[in-house]
Amino acid sequence: MRPFVLVGVVCLLLGSAGCGTLTGSGTDDSAEAAARMRKVAEAWEGSEAARAWREGFYPLEDVVRLPDNAFGTDADKLAYLTRNFEHRGTLPRTEREGRIRWADGTSSPAAPMTARETYDLIDEGPEGREDPLTVTKATFGEMTLLTSRGRARVPAWHFTLEGYDSPLVRAAVDPARQPRAPIASLSEATDEGWRLHGLRKVAGDGRSVTVLAGHGGCDGGPAVEVLETRDSVVLRGTVLAADDGPCTKQLLIEPVTVCLDRPLGGRILLDAFTGAPMALGGR
Numbered sequence: 001m002r003p004f005v006l007v008g009v010v011c012l013l014l015g016s017a018g019c020g021t022l023t024g025s026g027t028d029d030s031a032e033a034a035a036r037m038r039k040v041a042e043a044w045e046g047s048e049a050a051r052a053w054r055e056g057f058y059p060l061e062d063v064v065r066l067p068d069n070a071f072g073t074d075a076d077k078l079a080y081l082t083r084n085f086e087h088r089g090t091l092p093r094t095e096r097e098g099r100i101r102w103a104d105g106t107s108s109p110a111a112p113m114t115a116r117e118t119y120d121l122i123d124e125g126p127e128g129r130e131d132p133l134t135v136t137k138a139t140f141g142e143m144t145l146l147t148s149r150g151r152a153r154v155p156a157w158h159f160t161l162e163g164y165d166s167p168l169v170r171a172a173v174d175p176a177r178q179p180r181a182p183i184a185s186l187s188e189a190t191d192e193g194w195r196l197h198g199l200r201k202v203a204g205d206g207r208s209v210t211v212l213a214g215h216g217g218c219d220g221g222p223a224v225e226v227l228e229t230r231d232s233v234v235l236r237g238t239v240l241a242a243d244d245g246p247c248t249k250q251l252l253i254e255p256v257t258v259c260l261d262r263p264l265g266g267r268i269l270l271d272a273f274t275g276a277p278m279a280l281g282g283r
Contacts, residue, residue, distance in 0.1 A: 036192040041232050052176075056179075058178070059145050060199065066080075084133065085133050086127070087119060091115040093114050096140070097111070101152060102152050103152060115138040119138065133162075133168075135162075140155070145171065150265070154172075157170055195271070200281065207262075211237075211256055212256075223239065226258050231267055231268065233264060
């Protein structure tokens with residue numbers, strides 16, 4: 001069996017930077033949690049699910065690239081967040097074949113969406129709302145995205161927005177269907193872990209990842225532990241010590257930044273609770 005490296009990492013709230021170490025308690029609870037993380041890593045090692053994951057298109061960052069200096073006004077910012085767009089004229093069609101060009105120099109065929117199909121993914125609100133972002137032109141091209149296979153050039157539509165010098169870019173290829181995890185999910189939050197609520201960001205150098213983690217209203221906040229192997233990085237959501245006394249029932253979600261011993265690279269980022277790869281969450 002390959003050696004495992006277990007490192008605990010303190011949560012970092014919005015606006016903070018860097019990582020800190022969370023030492024283990026040495027209790028049966030921590031042993032139970034570590035065992036769950038090892039089981040998840042071992043289940044994925046050499047599995048058909050891992051092979052499918054490494055061959056598919058799985059973005060590890062937002063598939064929408066905003067214009068430079070976006071957004072110029074609060075109205076434009078609100079329009080984007082509420083998906084309030086309008087377009088002038090007819091959106092073009094494309095019948096050309098697309099390709100995803102991987103960092104290792106290989107490529108894979110991809111059937112790109114039309115401009116209309118891609119536009120409908122950014123404009124999900126009813127027509128006729130006030131103060132929309134106006135698309136004046138759509139051009140077929142590419143964009144670079146961080147994926148589970150490293151940086152890749154992906155077919156994309158470049159939407160020119162009224163009032164902005166650079167376009168809003170949206171990938172024209174949907175992510176592949178996520179493979180079924182080779183290990184069952186936990187059914188509820190226990191000492192083995194809490195469910196994580198999505199991937200927020202992978203650092204440019206791959207040495208840290210930011211995820212969305214939950215906690216209650218009367219504890220010390222969320223924390224995330226990490227188990228690194230050659231093939232995977234398993235993250236376990238947990239909470240810091242709870243306060244004594246009565247407490248309200250609520251779930252709070254905050255970003256937590258986790259530092260890694262080495263860059264994520266092509267390793268699979270897994271949630272110990274679900275046993276599945278971490279998907280992008282939030283916008």
